[in-house]
Amino acid sequence: xxxxxxxxxxxxxxxxxxxxxxxxxxxxxxxxxxxxxxxxxxxxxxxxxxxxxxxxxxxxxxxxxxxxxxxxxxxxxxxxxxxxxxxxxxxxxxxxxxxxxxxxxxxxxxxxxxxxxxxxxxxxxxxxxxxxxxxxxxxxxxxxxxxxxxxxxxxxxxxxxxxxxxxxxxxxxxxxxxxxxxxxxxxxxxxxxxxxxxxxxxxxxxxxxxxxxxxxxxxxxxxxxxxxxxxxxxxxxxxxxxxxxxxxxxxxxxxxxxxxxxxxxxxxxxxxxxxxxxxxxxxxxxxxxxxxxxxxxxxxxxxxxxxxxxxxxxxxxxxxxxxxxxxxxxxxxxxxxxxxxxxxxxxxxxxxxxx
Numbered sequence: 001x002x003x004x005x006x007x008x009x010x011x012x013x014x015x016x017x018x019x020x021x022x023x024x025x026x027x028x029x030x031x032x033x034x035x036x037x038x039x040x041x042x043x044x045x046x047x048x049x050x051x052x053x054x055x056x057x058x059x060x061x062x063x064x065x066x067x068x069x070x071x072x073x074x075x076x077x078x079x080x081x082x083x084x085x086x087x088x089x090x091x092x093x094x095x096x097x098x099x100x101x102x103x104x105x106x107x108x109x110x111x112x113x114x115x116x117x118x119x120x121x122x123x124x125x126x127x128x129x130x131x132x133x134x135x136x137x138x139x140x141x142x143x144x145x146x147x148x149x150x151x152x153x154x155x156x157x158x159x160x161x162x163x164x165x166x167x168x169x170x171x172x173x174x175x176x177x178x179x180x181x182x183x184x185x186x187x188x189x190x191x192x193x194x195x196x197x198x199x200x201x202x203x204x205x206x207x208x209x210x211x212x213x214x215x216x217x218x219x220x221x222x223x224x225x226x227x228x229x230x231x232x233x234x235x236x237x238x239x240x241x242x243x244x245x246x247x248x249x250x251x252x253x254x255x256x257x258x259x260x261x262x263x264x265x266x267x268x269x270x271x272x273x274x275x276x277x278x279x280x281x282x283x284x285x286x287x288x289x290x291x292x293x294x295x296x297x298x299x300x301x302x303x304x305x306x307x308x309x310x311x312x313x314x315x316x317x318x319x320x321x322x323x324x325x326x327x328x329x330x331x332x333x334x335x336x337x338x339x340x341x342x343x344x345x346x347x348x349x350x351x352x353x354x355x
Contacts, residue, residue: 018059034212048110049093060150071327079353083329087132090144097207143171158187174216197238198247234265248292259296316349
């Protein structure tokens, strides 16, 4: 894989012709995400990476901004093959502008702000799949920046990954269109959705809106994709009970079996005024989730500081089935059954997931 540096808007060369778009009024309507940007000749979408060049939709393709093996718990997927490795890769760009983004160097690199840069490497789908196999991974996951920005590229990678027997997944903000999801559904097994707040005004501050994210969660669950939801708890932004309680109730209304992760904000990028989230912030949110009827609630990324909320417990008898500390699985007592099913060895209750 050859490498090059990309700064600000210097990402346009890393593209191919895309087909997640339609011609409209002499321009191209991009269908990759909920913004549905109308791209005139020479224009680029809000992601900074998809654009109209010579009347063609040009999209990110054939490169990565980073690729490595991570524990599956880091994504986080807690109901997917505990302790497995996920071969993770990213591209550039994002359709949101979160002031607390912790991967801003790559997510904001195409936006010409003079502060973000990234090194990228050209690569073929088969090379990524071979690397995943060589590292002993069981999953191939598009992550680090927003995967929806590079839908066509991820499709190409996931086809090869599926052929080679890997599970495939997105780590995404969920700001999708139904057209993009329809293309992706036959190729994706797992989808982590960031449900950042349950407040429309809060979403607009981040550069999006709430309704498309809620519909993504509903649609993925209806389609049988394994979904886990994450809410980063940002003090002063989304930590009030009047916002977290209905958020948890929404997730439970889709399915009480969807795992909900509440994770701790720390000051980064442009949001330096809020305090870091503390263990008590996560515990308060986790209890709201349990009260809403969610059967699997996790308080993550403060290892050893949130009691048993890192662990998977049986919803039937309460037995600890998977004990974790951070990204490390200390014990896995799940009883594996045929066809990827797992159950509690104590009472026999099946535990949903992709085991």
